[in-house]
Amino acid sequence: VTVVANGGYCPTPYLVERIEKKKLSHKKGHYARLEPGIFKVVKEGMFNVVNDNTGTGQNAKLKDVSLSGKTGTAQPGTKGATHAWFIGFLPSEDPKFSFVVFLEHGGQGGADAANISKLLGIYLKENGFLDP
Numbered sequence: 001v002t003v004v005a006n007g008g009y010c011p012t013p014y015l016v017e018r019i020e021k022k023k024l025s026h027k028k029g030h031y032a033r034l035e036p037g038i039f040k041v042v043k044e045g046m047f048n049v050v051n052d053n054t055g056t057g058q059n060a061k062l063k064d065v066s067l068s069g070k071t072g073t074a075q076p077g078t079k080g081a082t083h084a085w086f087i088g089f090l091p092s093e094d095p096k097f098s099f100v101v102f103l104e105h106g107g108q109g110g111a112d113a114a115n116i117s118k119l120l121g122i123y124l125k126e127n128g129f130l131d132p
Contacts, residue, residue: 002098004046005068005089007039008032046070047092050114057086059114062121065130066092069117071109081105086113090121096130 003010011029046068049057056071069088076083084106089098099120101113124130 001070001087001089001100002095003032004039004042005095005098008034008036043068043092046088050088051092056110057088057114057117059111060086060088060117060121062090062118062125065090065121065125067117067121068092069114071114073108073110076105082108084109084111084113086110086117088117090124091130097124 002013008031009029010032047066049055049071050060050067050069052058057069060067060069067088067090069086072085072087074083074085082105084101084103086101086109087099089095099117101116101120103113103116106112
């Protein structure tokens, strides 16, 4: 999702255990070998998933920050509740964070995982992580 959010740049990923107010040092990444127009179309679609009245990710919509994302629901190979996921980035115009919410046997992506994504956005906004 990070590659889409930033127009094709593939940074070195970080595994986050907890969020703290400090800068991370960035290792050099590379650009994806796809035409830039592809990323623009996907970003627009992800924005609409959350912000359009017919989008499946409306539960992730925030008041003060634009969030873009994609919902998903997958049936497990065995009996049990579906897996729910939501991928996203924010703010949509100038992404600073990308994320994945995956809920094993956790319901539906457009409901459960999108709601958690919204809470993440609220947390980031209220704690100054989205400030310029």
